[in-house]
Amino acid sequence: MWKSVCCAMSETPxxxxxxxxxxxxxxxRKEETERKEEIERREETERRKEIEREGRRQREKEGDREKRKETEKREETEKSCSTQPQVGLTPSFPLALRLGCEVVRRCGEEGDGGEVDDDKEKGERVKKETRRDKTERKAKRKRRKGKRRKGKRRKRRKRKRRKRKRRKGKRRKRKRRKRKRRKRKSRRGERGRGERGKxxxxxxxxxxxxEEKEKEEExxxxxxxxxxxxxEEEKEEEEKEEEEKEEEEK
Structure with a gap:
C-alpha cells in the first residue's frame, strides 16, 4: 500500500x-554464515572427541598387553623355580625382585655340581641392597642431624630466655627494695633523728x-x-654421636 502510494507520488523507484x-x-546472509560456522565447530569438536576416545582405547589395550606380559613372565619364573632344583641365590637378583618372587633361588640343572659359594652370593646381595638403600640411609642421617641441630637451638633459646627473665626479676626486686626503703625513711623521718635513726x-x-647472702647462695x-x-646434655650428645658412628660403620 505504502509502496504504491510512494511510487504514484514520484516517477523514480x-x-x-x-x-x-x-x-x-x-x-x-550473516545469520546463515553464523549457523554454518556453528555447525562446522560442532563437527570439529565431535571429531576431536572421537579421536581422543580412540587414543584412550588404544592406550588401555597397550596397558592390558603389558600387564599380561608381566603376569606371564611371573608365572614362567615361578614355574621354573618350582620344577627345577633350587640352589643358592639367583645371579639376576634385582630382576627377580622386580618380578616379585617371594623366595628367590637359582634354578640349576641336575648334575652341574649344585654347590655355590654362599658367602660370595650373600656378599653380592648385601652390596646390592646397600646400593638401593644408600640414598634412604643418607636421607635418614640428614633428618637426624637436622633434628639434633633443632634441639640444640631450642635449648639455647630456652637458656637465653631464662637468663633474661632472671635479670628482669632481679632488676624489679632491686627497684622494689629501693622504693620500700624510701617509703620507710619518709614515714619515720630518719634524717633528723640522730642516734636512733643510725x-x-x-x-x-x-x-x-x-638477704644478699641468701641470694648469693641461691x-x-x-x-x-x-x-x-x-x-648431662654434653654426655647425651656424645652418646648420640657414638651411636651414629656405629650405625655408619655398620
Whole structure:
C-alpha cells in the first residue's frame, strides 16, 4: 500500500524500500554464515572427541598387553623355580625382585655340581641392597642431624630466655627494695633523728646483707644445677654421636 502510494507520488523507484530490503538480505546472509560456522565447530569438536576416545582405547589395550606380559613372565619364573632344583641365590637378583618372587633361588640343572659359594652370593646381595638403600640411609642421617641441630637451638633459646627473665626479676626486686626503703625513711623521718635513726639504719643494712647472702647462695645453687644440666646434655650428645658412628660403620 505504502509502496504504491510512494511510487504514484514520484516517477523514480523508492530508494528507502530498496535500502531496507538490502539490509534484510545482509542480516539473513550473516545469520546463515553464523549457523554454518556453528555447525562446522560442532563437527570439529565431535571429531576431536572421537579421536581422543580412540587414543584412550588404544592406550588401555597397550596397558592390558603389558600387564599380561608381566603376569606371564611371573608365572614362567615361578614355574621354573618350582620344577627345577633350587640352589643358592639367583645371579639376576634385582630382576627377580622386580618380578616379585617371594623366595628367590637359582634354578640349576641336575648334575652341574649344585654347590655355590654362599658367602660370595650373600656378599653380592648385601652390596646390592646397600646400593638401593644408600640414598634412604643418607636421607635418614640428614633428618637426624637436622633434628639434633633443632634441639640444640631450642635449648639455647630456652637458656637465653631464662637468663633474661632472671635479670628482669632481679632488676624489679632491686627497684622494689629501693622504693620500700624510701617509703620507710619518709614515714619515720630518719634524717633528723640522730642516734636512733643510725641504729635503725644499721639494722636495715644487716637485714639487707642477710638477704644478699641468701641470694648469693641461691644463685650458686642454680649455677651448680645449670652446670650439671650442661654436663648431662654434653654426655647425651656424645652418646648420640657414638651411636651414629656405629650405625655408619655398620
Amino acid at each position: 523508492c530508494t528507502a524500500l530498496e535500502k531496507e530490503t538490502e539490509r534484510m538480505e545482509e542480516t539473513e 641504729v635503725e639504719e644499721e639494722e636495715e643494712k644487716g637485714e639487707e646483707e642477710k 644463685e650458686k645453687k642454680k649455677e651448680e644445677k645449670r652446670e650439671e644440666e650442661k654436663e
